Amino acid sequence: MTNDEKTETLNRFNTLPAQVRKYFGLDQQELADYLGTSRPLLAHLEAGRRALASRVLLRLNSLAALLPAGAPARPAVPAPEVPPPGVPDADLLTARQDLEAELDTYQNRDSNLGYTDRQVARGKAETAALLTGVEAEIGMYTTMLATPGLSARLLKQNQSKLRRANDRRENLTDQGGARSGPARILAAVDAEQVDAQVVVLTDAQTQVTTHRATLPA
Numbered sequence: 001m002t003n004d005e006k007t008e009t010l011n012r013f014n015t016l017p018a019q020v021r022k023y024f025g026l027d028q029q030e031l032a033d034y035l036g037t038s039r040p041l042l043a044h045l046e047a048g049r050r051a052l053a054s055r056v057l058l059r060l061n062s063l064a065a066l067l068p069a070g071a072p073a074r075p076a077v078p079a080p081e082v083p084p085p086g087v088p089d090a091d092l093l094t095a096r097q098d099l100e101a102e103l104d105t106y107q108n109r110d111s112n113l114g115y116t117d118r119q120v121a122r123g124k125a126e127t128a129a130l131l132t133g134v135e136a137e138i139g140m141y142t143t144m145l146a147t148p149g150l151s152a153r154l155l156k157q158n159q160s161k162l163r164r165a166n167d168r169r170e171n172l173t174d175q176g177g178a179r180s181g182p183a184r185i186l187a188a189v190d191a192e193q194v195d196a197q198v199v200v201l202t203d204a205q206t207q208v209t210t211h212r213a214t215l216p217a
Helices: 003-014 016-024 028-035 039-046 053-062 091-143 152-176 183-213
Strands: none
Touching: 016 028, 016 039, 016 053, 028 039, 091 152, 152 183
């Protein structure tokens, strides 16, 4: 292994994206999807070959905040730009429009997260109801099979039905836990990060609007 290859290997395991991915047990595609980037780009970020864009850094830092002590330091995320006093009105209007567009993006993400949560809740309720029915079937077939003097035909029928009911229960149990531990963590962190960014952007927008109101007509 060349010195450059050794350096890249060291960087890959010491960069913030690599530490986050390792700590949460994610594969590269899972973390890339969460960060809103591609898996090849994430590989470059982990190896230290590319710099973190502010949009990616914002989402990564919300996960990095949960890392144990001793993890790589988190780079600061640039705050939304608020024009200083004396900026022409046209520039202030452009700045406010940019902030409004970014705020709209985060509010839309917030709405989508809420919709996803409601879908998951409905799915869990439906799965729980189906599981209750299957458990009742399993209990019934188990009782039938324990009946003394059961004919060979009925014995075979109920054994087959019990196997199918157990298969359905296993499938429903897998379906109910389809959202993995890492996926649940990412969803919770994402919701917190979106809410926080909405507050930041709303405050910046208010500052621009307030400053613009002080300018002469």
